[in-house]
Amino acid sequence: MFDCYKREINYLRISITDRCNLRCLYCMPEEGIQQLNHDKILRYEEIVDVVKEAIPLGIDKIRITGGEPLVRKGVEHLIQMIAAIPGVNDFGLTTNGLLLEQYAEKLVESGLHRINISLDTIDPVKYKEVTRGGNIEQVLKGIEAAKRAGLEPIKINCVVNNSSLEKDALQVRSFCEEQHLQVRFIHRMDLENGCFTVVEGGSGGDCSGCNRLRLTAEGKIKPCLFNDLEFDIRTLGIREALLQAIHLKPEQGTVNTKNLFTNIGG
Numbered sequence: 001m002f003d004c005y006k007r008e009i010n011y012l013r014i015s016i017t018d019r020c021n022l023r024c025l026y027c028m029p030e031e032g033i034q035q036l037n038h039d040k041i042l043r044y045e046e047i048v049d050v051v052k053e054a055i056p057l058g059i060d061k062i063r064i065t066g067g068e069p070l071v072r073k074g075v076e077h078l079i080q081m082i083a084a085i086p087g088v089n090d091f092g093l094t095t096n097g098l099l100l101e102q103y104a105e106k107l108v109e110s111g112l113h114r115i116n117i118s119l120d121t122i123d124p125v126k127y128k129e130v131t132r133g134g135n136i137e138q139v140l141k142g143i144e145a146a147k148r149a150g151l152e153p154i155k156i157n158c159v160v161n162n163s164s165l166e167k168d169a170l171q172v173r174s175f176c177e178e179q180h181l182q183v184r185f186i187h188r189m190d191l192e193n194g195c196f197t198v199v200e201g202g203s204g205g206d207c208s209g210c211n212r213l214r215l216t217a218e219g220k221i222k223p224c225l226f227n228d229l230e231f232d233i234r235t236l237g238i239r240e241a242l243l244q245a246i247h248l249k250p251e252q253g254t255v256n257t258k259n260l261f262t263n264i265g266g
């Protein structure tokens, strides 16, 4: 389906939880966040219903995000249910990789096509600092498991402060070349102040060609990451929420004063 600016909207990013097993400096406040009550978070069946309604509207690309999606119990069953829906042509998931070693095979068996893994540095000390306590060894084992399981492509999401020429970013780029992984550099974003740039090596942040909608963990369809507009599937109904989000999708991002990255999944 096309929006008012003749952009074809064919991509739905789905946040399935606001929980995470890391506390990255640029995403989560030190004290953590006020987590959503369980009854507020969409059930898997509700998420599947959204995808089923979205496909006939031209959405054939689905990405599962969080928080950290692999911390939600039974995620492989959700993957299986979505993969079984005719018309899902491109099916990915974004993870911090900590649990990937134990999930990679299950995700592939459940029908996932590809994966993006967050890795901002290959320095174990710096990694622990940026993630407030993460162990990089788990991520590296997760990457190996994803390769063995046959997830393809495997993309690395590397957050940079200002440039992909920063020391950590250059080291991540070399690591990806050695490991035959694709890398994308995401400049730090600020929702409230509307700070964002186009993703290097990706399409995110390019408003003129934006093809995406987002479903938040508590059931709001958002036409734009950098905007407060949202349409509640539980009050409007799924189809109406999707249609309004497409018709009212803004030409470009401004600011988002409503969401945190933890419940919208970037």
Ligand code: SF4
Pocket: 204, 205, 206, 207, 208, 210, 211, 212, 223, 224, 225, 226, 250, 251, 252, 253, 254
């Ligand atoms: S800011 Fe909004 S319109 Fe621009 S690329 Fe992001 S989601 Fe799309």
